[in-house]
Amino acid sequence: MELEVRHLRALCAIADTGSLHRAARLLGVAQPSLSTQLRRIEQELGGELFTRERTGCRPTPLGRVVLGRARPLVAEMRSLVAEARAAAADDPQLRIGSTASRALAGWLRRLRERRQEPVLQMDVSANALLNLVAEGRLDVAFVHEVEGCPLRIPSGLRLRVLVEREPQFVSLPNDHPAAARSVVRLSDLAEDRWMIDPTVDGEWDAVHRMLRSAGLNPRVLHGDYHTTASLVATGEVITVCQPTRQSGPESVVRRLYGDPLGVRLLLAARTEAELDGVYPDLAEAYRETAQQSPAYREWLEHSGVDNPVPALP
Template sequence: MELEVRHLRALCAIADTGSLHKAARQLGMSQPSLTTQLRRIEHALGGQLFSRERTGCRPTQLGRVVLSRARPLVTEMRALVAETKAAAARTAEGPQLRIGSTASRAIPGWLRKLRARLPGTEMSLQMDVSANALLRMVETGHLDIAFVHEVEGCPLRLPESLRRRVLLDREPQFVSLAADHPAADRPVVRLSDLAEDRWMVDPTVDGEWDGLRRVLTAAGLNPRVLHGDYLTAASLVATGEVVALCQPTSRGRTDMAVRPLYGDPLGVRLILAARTEEELDAVYGELEAAYWEAARQAPAYVEWLLRSGDGRGTTGGAPGGTLVPASR
């Protein structure tokens, strides 16, 4: 028997699910057929790859050796198929650019600038709270590029095959609070000012809850925490129910204030990732300009940048000049 990619895919499915039944369902085949196929693979390799236990299937020592070689091959084959399909689609339909991103105020301006520079290119955008999920999609060829943030102290699983460019090594995270909150009268808020408040955090955002918990613990705080999405958080912040971390490019409203935290206890790294340097070159300049354009429209961030002596935002939207505060 000669091993094929489908056999390696079957082994990976069994290892990932820990069950012949679940693996068969994932592969779209019957369990008896998968069991027979596994026996043939084991016979061909000359040893047992999985031990069958009451709790499921576990790789044997030989199985772990085989899986260590099989997984990269399966991943590469998936990427090859995805990239081939994408190339065929681009040939048939014209150039395409598939962008993935975590939440960012820079996205609208980025897309606008890309459309102006790449007329005739069909663009798609996929938003996801999970930076790791987006990076995997770039690795497998389902996306061309991903703009993600990496929470300080919670490194992302960046695939080795991807190229990356850091847009900002450390973007400080601000706090949003009700406009009538006592701390909203201050230009900079201390965590101790929020000791009695309930915080809201989205635990599905990679690293977000771990980062906030670490910062609160370091400040000696153990506040009440509500888990939920940030769209809901904005409404609850405005009514004074919660306070929440937010990006510095966020803009305040009549019912909500955005303020920097004293000492900037938490930051994120902004990363652009793609499979090639050429793909990064094609979109990075527009992203950089769009980010600083969004920064100039956020008064609290403008003031923070001026205080910190950071002059990367300019009136013209390109780095390297003098940041001018946005009109309030």
């Protein structure tokens, strides 16, 4: 077996995510396939590259040596592919990646008014989208970085902060006892079941840390956004949510007392020019969305924030 760039990319993904499961998802392969590939790489190199622990995978001394050589090679190959694709591309469409956001509709509408129809790729994993930008498969990505869980920024990417700290709210069934208040304490939710999407980078860790800091140990279910919204509406669970989410006939959005959880909103591209071309439309769309959400608008007024998106110098 001869080592190839894809093998080095797999090793970097395992080290970056700290988990075979998360690395497999990032690479778009099945976990058993990645496990088999890792065993073959270790056999080829003559030793274990990672120790398998209850909390995940950790590089061995040999693994650290190999990763030290692998990372610059993988980064250089990404740059080569990105430059080649850019030079060969004859499709001027703007390729956008994004995690979930209500600002997307307004952003895409504004872009359509000024250029061709953008191509949109959604993913719950901000890290996966950033890798696609670094590889030249996306032009820009709008992503959320959960507080306390830094994203793994590929080398060569340019970042622009849209919102330094967006507070996360809570979504409750409309007949929940706490729904009658505009601000909810975590202690008011001690007996509830929570639902979290574990595939969102950093979200489970951050929510678990928030609950633990409040002295809570509630029952937690795992599910995607759509399942979560359905179960909130039927009174089965509660969940954290973006402040731009609006209340509906079956669920309400409320601020959490003390704003214990936040995210940073980032725009990523390979060049400053690409950021300049899309940032103003995104900023305008986000401001519009923030004002359309009563709970978020009330939070902004209470916090004395006139504009959630600071003007660029």
